[in-house]
Amino acid sequence: xxxxxxxxxxxxxxxxxxxxxxxxxxxxxxxxxxxxxxxxxxxxxxxxxxxxxxxxxxxxxxxxxxxxxxxxxxxxxxxxxxxxxxxxxxxxxxxxxxxxxxxxxxxxxxxxxxxxxxxxxxxxxxxxxxxxxxxxxxxxxxxxxxxxxxxxxxxxxxxxxxxxxxxxxxxxxxxxxxxxxxxxxxxxxxxxxxxxxxxxxxxxxxxxxxxxxxxxxxxxxxxxxxxxxxxxxxxxxxxxxxxxxxxxxxxxxxxxxxxxxxxxxxxxxxxxxxxxxxxxxxxxxxxxxxxxxxxxxxxxxxxxxxxxxxxxxxxxxxxxxxxxxxxxxxxxxxxxxxxxxxxxxxxxxxxxxxxxxxxxxxxxxxxxxxxxxxxxxxxxxxxxxxxxxxxxxxxxxxxxxxxxxxxxxxxxxxxxxxxxxxxxxxxxxxxxxxxxxxxxxxxxxxxxxxxxxxxxxxxxxxxxxxxxxxxxxxxxxxxxxxxxxxxxxxxxxxxxxxxxxxxxxxxxxxx
Amino acid sequence: xxxxxxxxxxxxxxxxxxxxxxxxxxxxxxxxxxxxxxxxxxxxxxxxxxxxxxxxxxxxxxxxxxxxxxxxxxxxxxxxxxxxxxxxxxxxxxxxxxxxxxxxxxxxxxxxxxxxxxxxxxxxxxxxxxxxxxxxxxxxxxxxxxxxxxxxxxxxxxxxxxxxxxxxxxxxxxxxxxxxxxxxxxxxxxxxxxxxxxxxxxxxxxxxxxxxxxxxxxxxxxxxxxxxxxxxxxxxxxxxxxxxxxxxxxxxxxxxxxxxxxxxxxxxxxxxxxxxxxxxxxxxxxxxxxxxxxxxxxxxxxxxxxxxxxxxxxxxxxxxxxxxxxx
Numbered sequence: 022x023x024x025x026x027x028x029x030x031x032x033x034x035x036x037x038x039x040x041x042x043x044x045x046x047x048x049x050x051x052x053x054x055x056x057x058x059x060x061x062x063x064x065x066x067x068x069x070x071x072x073x074x075x076x077x078x079x080x081x082x083x084x085x086x087x088x089x090x091x092x093x094x095x096x097x098x099x100x101x102x103x104x105x106x107x108x109x110x111x112x113x114x115x116x117x118x119x120x121x122x123x124x125x126x127x128x129x130x131x132x133x134x135x136x137x138x139x140x141x142x143x144x145x146x147x148x149x150x151x152x153x154x155x156x157x158x159x160x161x162x163x164x165x166x167x168x169x170x171x172x173x174x175x176x177x178x179x180x181x182x183x184x185x186x187x188x189x190x191x192x193x194x195x196x197x198x199x200x201x202x203x204x205x206x207x208x209x210x211x212x213x214x215x216x217x218x219x220x221x222x223x224x225x226x227x228x229x230x231x232x233x234x235x236x237x238x239x240x241x242x243x244x245x246x247x248x249x250x251x252x253x254x255x256x257x258x259x260x261x262x263x264x265x266x267x268x269x270x271x272x273x274x275x276x277x278x279x280x281x282x283x284x285x286x287x288x289x290x291x292x293x294x295x296x297x298x299x300x301x302x303x304x305x306x307x308x309x310x311x312x313x314x315x316x317x318x319x320x321x322x323x324x325x326x327x328x329x330x331x332x333x334x335x336x337x338x339x340x341x342x343x344x345x346x347x348x349x350x351x352x353x354x355x356x357x358x359x360x361x362x363x364x365x366x367x368x369x370x371x372x373x374x375x376x377x378x379x380x381x382x383x384x385x386x387x388x389x390x391x392x393x394x395x396x397x398x399x400x401x402x403x404x405x406x407x408x409x410x411x412x413x414x415x416x417x418x419x420x421x422x423x424x425x426x427x428x429x430x431x432x433x434x435x436x437x438x439x440x441x442x443x444x445x446x447x448x449x450x451x452x453x454x455x456x457x458x459x460x461x462x463x464x465x466x467x468x469x470x471x472x473x474x475x476x477x478x479x480x481x482x483x484x485x486x487x488x489x490x491x492x493x494x495x496x497x498x499x500x501x502x503x504x505x506x507x508x509x510x511x512x513x514x515x516x517x518x519x520x521x522x523x524x525x526x527x528x529x530x531x532x
Numbered sequence: 533x534x535x536x537x538x539x540x541x542x543x544x545x546x547x548x549x550x551x552x553x554x555x556x557x558x559x560x561x562x563x564x565x566x567x568x569x570x571x572x573x574x575x576x577x578x579x580x581x582x583x584x585x586x587x588x589x590x591x592x593x594x595x596x597x598x599x600x601x602x603x604x605x606x607x608x609x610x611x612x613x614x615x616x617x618x619x620x621x622x623x624x625x626x627x628x629x630x631x632x633x634x635x636x637x638x639x640x641x642x643x644x645x646x647x648x649x650x651x652x653x654x655x656x657x658x659x660x661x662x663x664x665x666x667x668x669x670x671x672x673x674x675x676x677x678x679x680x681x682x683x684x685x686x687x688x689x690x691x692x693x694x695x696x697x698x699x700x701x702x703x704x705x706x707x708x709x710x711x712x713x714x715x716x717x718x719x720x721x722x723x724x725x726x727x728x729x730x731x732x733x734x735x736x737x738x739x740x741x742x743x744x745x746x747x748x749x750x751x752x753x754x755x756x757x758x759x760x761x762x763x764x765x766x767x768x769x770x771x772x773x774x775x776x777x778x779x780x781x782x783x784x785x786x787x788x789x790x791x792x793x794x795x796x797x798x799x800x801x802x803x804x805x806x807x808x809x810x811x812x813x814x815x816x817x818x819x820x821x822x823x824x825x826x827x828x829x830x831x832x833x834x835x836x837x838x839x840x841x842x843x844x845x846x847x848x849x850x851x852x853x854x855x856x857x858x859x
Contacts (some may be wrong), residue, residue, distance in 0.1 A: 356749030375740035375807035387730035
């Protein structure tokens with residue numbers, strides 16, 4: 022798993038210029054065997070660019086990379102991987118129709134002496150790697166049959182079997198449950214004790230302080246802080262990331278909940294592979310209220326939102342808006358009736374990557390922007406500018422391809438598409454997943470503002486602190502059922518945790 | 533924008549201009565009005581098919597059935613003009629007006645398109661498979677209609693009052709052949725629909741990310757069905773044009789036309805993955821193919837070499853396209 026020798030992998034004075042923007046300015050970054058080095062910064066600060074350069078995906082405009090003190094030029098991932106440098110990307114890069122074992126060994130298959138793939142050897146090594154991660158998954162399972170959390174584990178196992186010296190992890194915990202995070206941290210410590218260098222990127226600052234030895238903070242492409250993790254605390258990091266002192270925890274104005282806007286009764290969804298079955302879920306969403314749906318991965322949060330939106334043809338139960346039944350309405354009719362949803366997986370279900378920022382923003386609103394069947398381009402531009410300004414979307418231009426935006430700004434675009442239709446009900450599925458601290462605060466504040474404007478807002482999350490901070494009322498889900506409901510002062514981390522884990526079979530349902 | 537960037541972006545136009553110049557230098561006949569009219573008339577056939585195909589490919593699909601639909605539509609129009617509708621019980625034969633024959637043929641093409649769209653959107657059949665099936669079914673139907681024979685002499689009979697059919701393929705309007713007008717009108721409408729209507733935007737969105745489009749409230753199934761209906765309409769129109777041009781309907785008309793249409797779309801820079809591309813690009817693509825074919829014929833290059841040139845041009849064009857995407 023490692024070479025016992027002392028070795029180093031350093032980046033010196035790296036600058037990276039893209040057309041129109043400088044992503045990195047004179048950044049130096051070092052890794053040491055056995056050390057967990059956290060890389061922190063807001064979206065767009067240059068973290069991903071630095072990781073791409075370290076991993077050989079991109080070449081620096083100037084500056085040099087040194088492996089064991091000798092300058093190296095990495096021109097491909099293959100070069101980097103031969104040098105023992107591996108990356109786990111934020112967006113999973115797995116092959117859904119191949120087995121777990123085949124995914125782990127893609128590009129470096131174990132061969133028999135006849136030159137065919139040695140399935141047996143791959144499966145037993147895969148079993149070993151997954152075992153180290155505390156997961157008892159059959160390596161012959163197709164990846165498409167695994168829930169998201171387990172897919173992340175598979176991605177990590179893939180780096181494990183590659184015998185890396187430097188392992189870079191970009192937001193590895195964004196889809197993991199608390200138990201899976203603990204297991205991951207054990208693995209990271211285990212790797213570090215085997216003299217692997219870890220570069221760890223995350224927006225969860227407490228998590229970073231728990232695992233990192235050293236911390237480097239980037240802002241606007243430059244290093245603005247570097248310290249031993251033991252010497253710093255969360256406010257120190259936030260101040261450097263944002264360039265201003267952290268503001269006090271936001272006081273929530275408790276909204277006076279208004280009339281019921283959306284009512285769902287006895288929603289059920291039959292079980293099918295890759296989704297959680299719903300079991301007679303009922304709920305009410307009220308004007309002016311932010312309702313949190315708390316539950317772990319696989320609790321059925323996404324399925325609940327999709328069923329409210331009418332995505333599943335085989336769902337049973339009743340949904341109404343303002344007492345008007347939507348039972349016979351398809352997704353389009355429900356959007357027209359005033360439901361908007363911000364999906365969990367931004368890349369797979371939120372963005373249209375081939376389109377511009379503006380085209381993404383107006384996608385749900387086209388009928389209204391084309392009163393006589395022809396798009397009113399002036400009105401389209403105006404509506405896009407208004408929403409982009411409201412949500413403070415940072416984009417070179419509304420006509421830029423949406424893919425050039427940072428994760429947080431992409432998320433704002435998807436939210437913007439939802440609110441452009443002025444919905445009665447806004448459903449946000451894990452809206453802060455993979456976005457930075459500042460963008461997260463903005464998204465939570467936006468939910469509050471929208472609710473204050475009379476919208477019924479519901480958001481799903483597995484982030485306990487976030488739910489407690491942002492929700493007026495919380496429904497706790499597990500295994501496709503609503504287990505408990507709390508509001509006001511009853512919304513505490515203890516109560517939510519207890520309710521979410523009230524069913525001991527919860528973990529099994531994920532497997 | 534840097535000069536080289538402009539060059540790369542306008543490469544299709546530049547290629548078109550370049551081959552035009554080369555052929556006009558090499559062959560004195562190339563740039564004559566007579567040759568140009570023939571050339572554009574040939575291009576019109578492929579361009580109309582390719583316009584419909586562009587919508588399908590933009591939506592992330594493919595339509596292999598257009599050549600067969602063209603063949604079947606020509607045969608339906610041919611049967612209605614030359615044989616009429618026989619009411620054997622009453623012993624009466626009804627000969628419909630030429631315009632009714634055309635409308636019927638085109639409606640049949642749209643019906644097959646709608647069926648393709650239903651298979652793709654409702655039953656989740658892969659577009660390649662669904663339209664491959666339609667390719668065979670439509671061709672078989674075209675052959676069955678006449679038992680494999682040609683319907684000759686579609687000029688109609690003045691005493692019955694069903695003349696005029698051939699005008700749509702062989703006639704002229706303000707000095708230009710009717711098919712060229714139809715191509716121009718079709719292209720103008722398609723450009724407008726693709727860029728300025730919700731439907732056009734939704735086609736791009738579905739090709740770019742179908743799930744995102746669905747969750748945003750786009751009626752994905754309906755849009756897909758319409759896309760295949762547009763393609764069926766264009767294909768049937770082409771079948772009618774060819775039958776009218778020749779004054780005869782042959783059941784084998786349109787074989788491999790689907791490949792020419794796809795080639796024009798791809799040459800025009802539309803991604804086979806869907807979501808990216810344009811009608812203008814497709815038009816340029818159709819013209820590049822048409823100019824090459826016409827010019828090479830004038831130069832006396834053998835048909836076999838023509839195929840090799842066409843194939844190479846398509847592949848090189850797509851390679852250039854990939855370079856541009858990466859930069």
